[in-house]
Amino acid sequence: MPHVPLSWYLILSAILFALGAAGFVYRKSVITVFMSIELMLNAVNLSFVAFSYQLHRIDGHIYSFFVMVVAAAEAAVGLAIILTIFKNRGTLQIDEVDSMKL
């Protein structure tokens, strides 16, 4: 039974990162843009874990654990900001939020 080379995992991570970046640029809804960022973080996590396998050390796991924790903190603050934007402007379209003052 053939096994999977580690480079496949890294390529998958690159594809996911590219898709996340594409979503970040392409989408208009604040929430979806935010989710694209999460997708990029996930892709980075995958390559952390893959490199961890390559080195047979678990430092990469710790880094991806920290990435998760920071992502959770970021999600809490980010969604609070989105709530505030919606409250003040009544829209979630990112290109309609274009002035510093109301």
Add this chain to the structure above:
Amino acid sequence: MNFYLVSLIKIVIVFAVFMTTLAYLQWIERKVLGHIQSRTGPLRVGPHGLLQPLADVFKLLTKEDLLPPYVNRFFYLLAPFIAVSLALISIAIIPFGPEVNIAGTHTNLEISNLNVGILFILAISSVSVYGIALAGWSSNNKYALLGGLRSSAQMISYELPLTLAIAAPLLLANHLNFRAISEGQAGYYLGFIPRWNIFQMPFPQIIGFIVFMIAGFAETNRVPFDLPEAENELVAGFHTEYSSMKFACFFMSEYANMVTIACVATVLFLGGWHPLFPAPYSNWVPTIVFLLAAFTFLFQSLQPARRVDRYTMPLFAVGALVLAIIFAIPILQPVLVPIFWFCAKAGFILFAYIWVRGTLPRFRYDQLMHFAWTFLFPLALLNLLVTALLVAIF
């Protein structure tokens, strides 16, 4: 190949028993509730309503499968599927008994021995919010949406005390694996106090157990925390728009979650399959229990309350007698007795679920949140801190 065959057999057995339990749990619930409220419960289908679950399944299968025109079709159909599949998956890692030797094959009495068992259970229980939230949202109905929102908020809030309550016995067990946790609770203090985590030195987890059970009630949306489906304010909550088998999926997932919580509580706090008192005596408890049941059935058949009891009660007595004899066979005892003890403990917790449902009124929504954040959460945190301190000292 042997591994795959044994696993397949175990999966089939566990699945069959689990599904039967889910069907009959509902019958037991209706019976117990009936007797709590001085009614008789289901009685018409079969002797003592024993075929009622079957009748319910037929009823749900043959009902018209409504698909309201205003729903978001894809998510509306996806939600019950998510709910039921996530609810059924957790039973795979519950250990029912020790490692046994059947016909030369060594095997664990569980489907899968996962290293990170507790984390798996937590992961599954935290993901299972989606079924309810999606059902509420995709129904396009304000009652359903309110029910879905309430339930997501409730499940997120009660997950914190649940997790903190789980963390304390983990400190005592020093392991995340369910099998290792169960095995760590073998033995007795002074020869008669079991070393279950609920009695475990240096800090008995009684508070942890109570917090876990309360949070577990809330996680499964049971009375007194069944706000998501409070019928006096929300019609039926998140499953208002569901009918037929799709409703049955939600129903089944609720009962499956109950069984999972009961099994996890048994493993974490009540010592898994370890009996209440030391081995030579505890092996005969199942036999004695089933003999007593057989005598009760015989006694009832002598003075039947209904005419049909004259024929059904002796039949039940024979069944109980056969079970008693099976449990008395020495070769089978190492396999069956641990399973009996596990089922007895889990069954007691399930009975407590029904008992509470028959006793307590429903919380108000603000009371529910207040209770979680200002009482349960600090209590669980305190319990964890004290446990950690005592474990570090001793």
Add this chain to the structure above:
Amino acid sequence: MDTVLFIIFATIAVVSAVSLVLQKHPIASALSLIGVMGSLAVLYLLLGAEFIAMAQMFVYAGAVMVLFIFVIMLLNAGSEKSSGKSWFAQIAGLPLLIVFAVVMGFVIKRGFTDLRVVEFGSWVGGTAEHIGQLLFTRYLLPFEVVSILILIAILGAVVLARKEID
């Protein structure tokens, strides 16, 4: 078995990620992201990272995404409006995306020549025990800093979202 599992879940991950980018409705995007996260958790298991796989499900799919879905439901965010740009302008970036992915693939193929072959079960380093040991010895300071970060984030979220939405 490894190859089959990898191909299945890598496909699910990529398809879900594409659907995250293309779906018009935020809830559909959020569910696609959960699909990506779930399949990544399986890939972590294949790489011997048990703890990270479960933390992925628990923290990401269980907590962060529930928050997302909660906010989407609360704001009743509908489908995204079309930006009004022409059809050509919308797909003009596609070659760039492909070039990026191909270059990355090329760099990985050429840059890392002595990569291991992943064999499921041959290395299980990421147990909770090992991670905990490392987390509370060598990475103790980052751990504490992160916990303070979380505390600040909670306070910030509460302050930002304190007032009721009309």
